Amino acid sequence: MGSHYAVELMRAADGPWERREALVHGARRWTYGQLARTVRGIAAVLRSSPGARDGVAVLADNRPEVIAVQFAAHLLGYQVALLAPGSTYAEREELLRHSGTGALVSAPAHAASARALAATTGIGELLSLGPAPSCRDLVAEAAARPAEPALPAAPAERVRTLLCTGGTTGLPKGVVHTHGLYDALAALVGAHGLALPGERRLVCTPLSHVSGHFALPTLLSGGTLVLHDGCDPGAVLETIASERINALVLTSPLMYQVLDHPALSVTDHSTLRCLGYGAALTPLRRQRQALDRLGPVLQHIYGLTEAGVVTLLQPGDHHADRPESLAGAGRPVPGMRVEVRDDAGRRLPAGRAGEVWVRGPSVMAGYLGHPAATEEAIRDGWLRTGDIGSVDASGALFLRARKNEVIMLASGARVYPRVVEEALLSHPAVRAAAVIGVPDGADGERVHATVVPHPGRALDPAALRAHVRAELGQDSMVPESVATVARLPMTRTGKVDRTALKDLRASDGN
Template identity: 40%
Template sequence: MSMDDQNFRTYVEENLDALSTHPDREALIHQGRRVTAGEFRDLVHRMARALLAQGIGRGRTVTLLCGNLPETLAARYAANLVGARVNHLYNKLSADAQAAIVRDVETQALIVDPRLAERAAEVTKLAPVPAVLVLGPAKTGTDLLELAAQQSAEPLASLARPEDICTLRHTGGTTGHPKGICTTFEQARSFSGLLPEEPDGERRQLVVTTLAHAAGHLADNTLRSGGAVVLHDDFDPAEALATIAGERITDLFLLPPLLYQLMDHPDAAHTDTSSLRMLTYGGCQSSPARIADAVRRFGPVLFQVYGQNEAGGIALLNQDDHDLERPERLRSAGKVIESVEVAIRDESGRDLPPGEHGEVCVRSEMIMQGYWKQPELTAEVLRDGWLHTGDIGFLDDEGYLTIVDRIKDMIVVVGGHVYTTELEDLINTHPQILQSAVFGVRDSDRMEQVYAVAVPVPGSDVDADGLRAMVRERRGAMYEPADIRFVDALPLTDAGKPDKKQLRQLAEQSLAGSGEGRG
């Protein structure tokens, strides 16, 4: 082991050090249960020793099938402390998709939330694993908390080395071979400095999205800063608003569709949200019109993060940039992070000047090591140290980055390209529309047609013909949707993004069943 390896401190060790500073402080809250920093720190060390006793250590894979429990965070910390790589499944994937991932990453131990024990049985029937460890008593599997209680809480030195894989995050997985994104322990430390330092005062973060996504990183930051994390099992706007007021929440992360639900809820108008200091959003495209509404509702606390699991953080749009006097800023993803290089390139790899649309390519220390055991796929997106993100965007003269679409979501129509986010932005400016999703559907001649699904303001009289007329007048016939359907709410993925795959499938089924036409 080199001297650098000996001096290396993982994110887990740094967080455990911070928890040890004030062990009596409140660290985690879940359904009225309050866990102190010292209790959580001790649980991590006990769990780590229990994992070692089960033969799970450096270079092994631990997969989590867990909801937002304090013990879920402890299990991730414990597995990483012993040098294991961690894969955290999205709970709302199908059992087949989860089993494919469990099998793909060569899972040594599946750690299970007792509430998901039945699903764990389905998954392990399809993809057997050497050990099933449950965060409490259950009919199947071994109680990891009972094993941990028999172990010492004495500090355990990390077994991980900087170059070891810390996390495996999957993109896709619902069809075909899942893609496991490999991030090292050294890279995991760099995520901690992504967000700016906040003003003095205790940070209190509300988690309403899965810990398997960005909320998990933000929870790490909060615990390291000496703050407290309040865990909700899922997103409910009324419950979130009540918790913001009752727990004096300072920090909250939401994907844009959830942010819209929060500010549109009737309770938002009379809930005290003055404690909020940083309402972070990201994970999918946002609507400038709706973000402006959020600034009016919650004040100058919005903060956008643009990044990818493959690339880490790329750009930030801070609170000051959410200026209602400069609405064009709300369309951008913010300024490129200082430690990140971004180039906009055409299909031939040529760098494009400011203002021109091309693929966003990124180079930084946060870029993934590659896709787990898929060298050919890795070589497609990682070329000469640059990650090809698959996003289409442009840089302006001031260094602000704007994302206009995913390459795979861009709709190729007669006469040119339709950028789905630009059309969504336009539809969302209609005073009777809350949210929209635009996607392409192929007709019987295999030509792509523009389809849209919109969420109207309750009680509104907006109709598809009126929306199409607005689009035709403002953007031209090329952008006019062939079909617009209205729904009470958009379907969302487990991470909270609009599920365009499901919307596209429903549209294709409707098209096949009723013949082509305009809605």
């Protein structure tokens, strides 16, 4: 177990980094010294709050105080549960019922939901990040506390964080992480990791999600986080130019919105060195487009809420003229091991496709309140990711699909959605595409495609099917049905919502 990440950060914030800019949120700019003072004030309030000792939950958008609350609670050895603002009430209630949380901290805009959650889950203390009815103002109380030069810090082994899965395969579950996640993130500083010392990083994905945690190496290396409450592509481009942003992470669909924005061609993005993308398999056409419009800045991140960062494909490994380089997910980060196994759990040789299993310090301790799901997911310290992929002789990982997204035809053949989606996206009228399996009697599935046309372009299903047949040369991969929509449904974490697509197809009566 490494040293306590928050202790190390506070030590630097009180010393050599005191006057450096740490956090930017709108017009607010915090130095590391101000962050350290706020952390100490919040910790003093939490330490005097009996309910907080049973765990602190946070329901808020991206703002500096969310980071300060997490650091303060971890310094005290209190569990932290991060609730996604975009989650449903049922999802929040599910996490809190299993967590034993005694104090709920919310942004004023979420105070009504916090009060309702407290009533149904028995949480005894409500605090807010500003004035809100029936809540103690944590920010005001922390500011009024006498300055404490030092805080007694709990040992690193008491650090415990609860994150919520994205919910793409059912009701989201709480994921329990220990300090191993922070040890792994702290190791990702440097040219081969997530952050360079002193960089400026834009954060427009939720701090409550694991992608928000990927910003932590920037703070641990003395850099600056610029926080957005959401991902508006125009605001992202404006901020890259005005704040001289060096790095950011986007889900693949959010990256497409930035690439398609008309302001991109007139935006100064010369300071950008790294655009991390992931959370979905990215079409080669889009990767080439990003390289053409932004330069050699792409960094593919393969990670999971349950495992943190697993592999990285660095900017120098993206080559527009080598499709095989763009198809890869990179190599394991330090401390992580990756194997591909068959359905019986046997390791497969290089080049063979199977389920990706991972092991390392950032793998979760388990699913909160779901022991059977934990036992199914973790075998002898190895996490079954549910992703299908292969590794080559050098150890590089190549992903193909989620295991539950592979389409099983009645003939017994398997169809990987990404292959068909790539063929659809090569048609000049198709802007976006998603492929799913729909029931085909009792014996299997058939291929169904949902496509988004480019503005002003008409899509002929028969022509699209002929195009896929010409591209792939296999009738089994040709969609038997094609639907056209204005936009693909997305989950709150920025992935294509394939469950919603299946519901939509079922509602059509086919």
